[in-house]
Amino acid sequence: MPADPRPSLAHRNEILLVGRLADAAQERELPSGDVVVTFRLVVDRPPQSRARSRAAVDALECSAFRADVRRRALAWSAGDVVQVEGALRRRFWRSSTGPASRGEIEVERARRLAVERDATPA
Template structure:
């Protein structure tokens, strides 16, 4: 009898570790399917030797269907440093004239590893003002929110 090969046995892995600064606070919404989805974004600084010149950071959208993770991230605020583990996922949905897709990190574990920077906290900067404008521009919109820039919708 032949043993069935699972992706784990075949050497397939989809494991992500992301550590960065919150640039879009977590928001939980209900999908048409009835599932609840938490969505947030982190900004991760690139190494100085990155081949992608002109960008000093990457904006990464994170999501979770897990109620425990949703409870944990609900209190996260802009500028806080967090670390998560999960898997890279491609989600697709239908729109009027076609299909849209997005790559996200589906988070399995999440923890806060640092507060907002001391100077921001001391200055009492809250909300989006606590995030550098350059980070917001590089990050783009969180899935489900579109922003029009320079005549191009993202």
């Protein structure tokens, strides 16, 4: 059998985001018993993207299942600048109106880059 002439393409689902935390992270237990911490990250769109859309930012839902990432996220405050690395996931469930789904970032690594400071002097 002849070798496949097409180049090998490795599929990748990797995301790296830097943005501001919209609100404090929330922890909850799923029906499976797993614990997840969720938070919303507000990320500026690049200038060339803003020219095509009225939206200047994207608010992205993030979820963390790893214990170290959950602890770290729970220590953050609204407005903190954070970096997250992970993958895009699509979650499916059954709602009262039928099947539903949403996209979210499943966070594997995260760190705070800057703490939001009150701009008014004390």
